[in-house]
Each structure stands twice: as C-alpha cells, then as structure tokens.
Amino acid sequence: MGMKVTIYDVAKKAGVSIATVSKVINNNTGNMRESTKQRVKKAMEELNYHPNIMASALMGKGTKTLGLLVPDISNPFFSEIAKVIEDRAHEKGYSVIMCSTDENEEKEKKNVELLQSKLVDGFIVGSTYRDKSIVQNLTKAGVPVVMLTQDDPVIDVSKVFVDDFKGGYEATIHHLQNGHHKIAIISEQRALASVKRTEGYLQALKTYGIQPRQEYMVRTRGTIANGIKAFGNLFQLPEPPTAIFACNDQLAIGVMLGAKEKGIKIPEQLSLIGFDDTILARATYPRLTTVAQPIAEMGKTVVDLLIEEIRLGCSKKERILYNPELIIRETTDKASKPDHIAKTE
C-alpha cells in the first residue's frame, strides 16, 4: 500500500481523463458536470491522493513555499516573528523554509542558492546582508523579495520595519528625562536598524545639548554574551555611564547579568533600556524597559505583502513603517545624582 498514487490512478478510478482530474485539482470546474466533479473528488479521497507539488512546480505553478532568512533564529525576536510568519503563511496555504544566516557571509550566499533553484516562490529577508548583490540578484532574476526589519535604500524592494530612529530617540529621551547625562549605547554591529537607532540616540543627546562620547558607543554582535562583555568595558571606564540603551533585548539581558555580577543595582545605579520587547523583557527581574516592535503585525504584513507580490508577479515596492513603543517597566529610574542640579538641592 506504499505505492504513490498519481493523477492517472485517480483518472482511471473515476473513469475520466487526467485533464479532468487536473481541472478538479485546480478548481477550473467552470463548465464541468457536477456529477463528474463529485466522482473525481470521491476517487481522490478513496485513494488518498495528494497532487505532487514538484510536478506542478515544474509547469511553473510555484511551490507554495516561502523562504525566510533571519540572522539568528535563537534570538527571541526572530523566533517570535518566525512563528507569526509561519502561522500566517500556513493560513494562506504556504509553507516556509527558514534559514539562519548567523551573520556569516558564506552562509548567506549558500542559503540563498539552496532555496533559489525554484524551490521557493519568494523571500522574506530579515538578515543583514553584507554582500548586497545577493539580494539584488534575486530581484533582478524576478524573484519576489520583501525585506523585514532593514530599510536598506540600496535594495529596491518592499520593506516592513519600525521607525528605528524614533525608537532610539525615545529610549534616549526617557533616560534624559530621568536626569541621566552619561548615557551609553550598545548597538548591533551589522544591523542597519541599529545604525538608525544610534542616530536617534545622537539626536536625543543633541536635543539636550549633550556632547556624545565615543567611549559610550559600543558596537558588537547582538548576543547575551556580548552584552555582558560590553557592560564590562563600559563599567571599567573612568566615568562609567549611569544609563545604557541596548539595541536589542539580548544585549540588555547581558548588561543585567554583567551588572549583577559586579554588584551594580538596576535601576538604582544603572538605568537600562532594551529594544524588541521579546519574552526576555518580561522574564527578567527587574522587568526590562524596552522599545517594543509590533511583532505580530509586522509578521503578518510581511507575509501578506510577499504573497501579493508573488501573485501579482511584480514588486509593489511599498515601505511599511511601524511605530515603536517605549514600554516603561522596572529597569529605568531617575538618576541618583542629577549632577550639578543635585548638588544645589
């Protein structure tokens, strides 16, 4: 009972031609006798027939599969959004192949090639491609691509992302309003989003007339381990910062862990803000103040957009910008010594 059942078996069983079966499969039953249709359907069920997607893909009908490229699936931000993407895709009859590129150039290229050979109808690119030509070649070849998270002007496709500048700005303003002057930023090395967040950070400082300091601006990969390291370096400075804006929650957790180890109290001695609002932000104690991205919305939108472009056969080149939201929890507080002001009080 292991033999694969094909369209021929169904046709024979239903006493029709394979063309008729094909029409039933594809719902081209415009002018087909209802009885015929039913007979075919019954035969398909009885034989437990499932059309071979490969064969229809060969005919240019696509594979009903989406490729999802993320820099690191073990980062909760990406695993959370991957879940949303996968759900939405399935709702629409698509499956998704996911690749973690690990910010590794070779892997980036290999992953795309792996998915390319028509295995995939379109790509959602959440990774930070150093070699832009990888993505550019895709679009040049007519493969639908939507970028997630990165608003890279060099790559001319639809994009779904939050206003990173605003997120960085608001986070920093919050520190500032709490009386902090010595505010550090830990940003993700390769992420374009982090560049924007840094610009927001700088703008906020400027608004308050504060000169940015090079030693307060750390760039690194966005892992917990690097957050710990970054904190260690910042903490060793002759004048350590009293507040930190970490460009993702993992880095922020790293800071919390590092601070804990050194006996630095958060938020009493160090105010901290993360970015993403992943599960991590709620799981820590104290709970992390962070800039939320609308993960559910973004995931859903990026899928809908991509599928639409697949159907249309061309890119709509939309730039869908979401609003980040500062979620104030327990890692931020007033500066304990608001400098000169404190002295006069």
Next chain:
Amino acid sequence: MGMKVTIYDVAKKAGVSIATVSKVINNNTGNMRESTKQRVKKAMEELNYHPNIMASALMGKGTKTLGLLVPDISNPFFSEIAKVIEDRAHEKGYSVIMCSTDENEEKEKKNVELLQSKLVDGFIVGSTYRDKSIVQNLTKAGVPVVMLTQDDPVIDVSKVFVDDFKGGYEATIHHLQNGHHKIAIISEQRALASVKRTEGYLQALKTYGIQPRQEYMVRTRGTIANGIKAFGNLFQLPEPPTAIFACNDQLAIGVMLGAKEKGIKIPEQLSLIGFDDTILARATYPRLTTVAQPIAEMGKTVVDLLIEEIRLGCSKKERILYNPELIIRETTDKASKPDHIAKTE
C-alpha cells in the same frame, strides 16, 4: 537576462548532450574525458546554471529538504534546537521546513499534508501528536521519520530524547535533599516527556516516603502565562508548596513572575526548578536552577539519523537516550522550616 537557464543551454554551450551535462551534475563522471567534464563545468559557471531541484525530484531523487515539526517555535527550547538542526542540515546540503503545530490538532494534520506531497525527504517530529495515526501513516508510506523529545512506544521509529524520568527524579531529589516536603509539579499537558518527568517526581517522593498530593500536581500548557496561573492556584492552597518543579523553563519563569507579584521570595520562600536550560534560565534573576537537555547534541544527532535513514531507505529504529543534567543555580535553597526537624534544632 532573466530567463532561466536549463540543462539544454549548458549542453549547447559546451557542445555536448544533456545526458553528459547530467552526468557532470551528479558526479557520474566515471568514464568521461576530463576535458569534456571541464568544458561542461565551465559552461555551467558562465551561464550561472543551477539545476532545478523540482525536476530531479520528479525523477525520484528527493528534494534535499527536511520537515521539522515543533509544538511551538517561540518556546526557546525549540528555537534553540531548531537552530542547531538547521545548521547541521545545511552542512549536509539539506534545507529544513519548519512548522509550529501549536498543539492544535487540525494544524498538525494540515502541516503534515502540506509537507507530504513529496516536498520533503523526511520528518523530524518534535510535536506531541494526539492523533498518532498522522505519524504512523507517514512511516507506513515509507517516509523517513525521527521523533525528537518524545519516546512514544506507539510510534515505531527512531527517537532522540533525554531520560525524562531521571530528570524529573533528580530535580525532585534536589528539592527533597534541601529539606522540602511540600513539592509541587507543574507539567505540560500533552507532552509525553512531562508524563515521564512526573513519574520521576513521584518516584523521588516515594523514595523519601512522601505521599503525593493531588493538589500539588498541576497540568497545563507550557507557556509563561500558564506558569503564572499555576503558581496562583498553588499559592492559594491552604498549605502552599515550598518547592516547585516546573516541567519546562517557560513554566518556571511564569512561577517566578507570579511569585514576584505576590511578594514571595525565591529561593527563600519558594524553591524552584525548571527543565531545558534555555536562555531563559540564565536571563532571569535569580538564575534558574534547571534540568539541562544537551540541545546541541540532540539536534545534531537527530539530523544525522534522519539523513542516514533517507539514504538507507529504511528506518534504523534506534532509540538514542541522552542524560539530563541538573544545573544548580540560584532558585533552589534549603527549606526555611524543615518541619519537625527545625523545631528540635
């Protein structure tokens, strides 16, 4: 420059037949002139040719794609192991399609069907299937399947998992050794692994001559929210437990959050142990004592096993059992009032 280049284009350019090109693609160059081979290779490169996997799949060569079914990709345990699986698969030239089944029966069935149509060469099943026939039909149809995490005797395939009984036993013994008598367990409703962990829990109690109490045994879905709820219920008991064994880290985090809210101190007033040793266990404060699964090992093994079965064309039906390891961190401590013993001291 957008036209797809086929084997015919390569053949024409190299001045050979498509059969020859095919041989080069598949490395059947046993008795082929080296010069011919090089000519073909050069043509392939110059045309940037990539074989169409669909077409070769149609010929029964497989898709070089693995299906991964997990109950919930946003659970760090699964996203962490998914990353490992994906890495290993890519190393071996396979891609992986991932589906979150969300412990939803309909989705389970739909996901499998989605992947079935020969889209996938084999399955890694990490989900808890209520309807066993879904997986059974797969193996009956000759599709390679390896189970991950669940050692279900009803399903006769290879399996990769930890000794859940031992994990549950050791966690509970640790509580017991700390002088706790009132130990609750929060287990995952549908996971077979949780059943085993519960058995270990019961065995440990028995060893210490402690009668299990029904009200200390909570079963629920393994999310943070449910952890909070479960703690709430346990806490309302006339005699609340002084220690909790949560069957995954997410539940444990929920307990921590719930305890925080009610002002219950961990570990002073409540000892807590989780399971999995995900990032969550290290991100919380205090850091979570938990039972570690060797995620990296397990992920690698399950891929290797599946690919081997795909190549062999038959199931090896191995049961690969890993050792869980209790990682003692900061959420467990001696019972503050070791009952009658405390009184005499």
Next chain:
DNA sequence: ATGAAAGCGCTAACAA
C-alpha cells in the same frame, strides 16, 4: 566516452 530517447506527474492549449 558520449548521445538518443523514454519517462517522472502534472498543466494547458487545442480538439472533439
């Protein structure tokens, strides 16, 4: 050592 030709399971004109 290389090539011709028959499919793999399906779709889409075009016939009937």
Next chain:
DNA sequence: TTGTTAGCGCTTTCAT
C-alpha cells in the same frame, strides 16, 4: 463538457 497531447527540466537505461 471532456479528452488528447505536447511539454516543464531532469535522470537513466540502452545504443553507438
């Protein structure tokens, strides 16, 4: 309304 047939791009005997 239904069936015939020519491919889609590739692999694989079997000839040459």
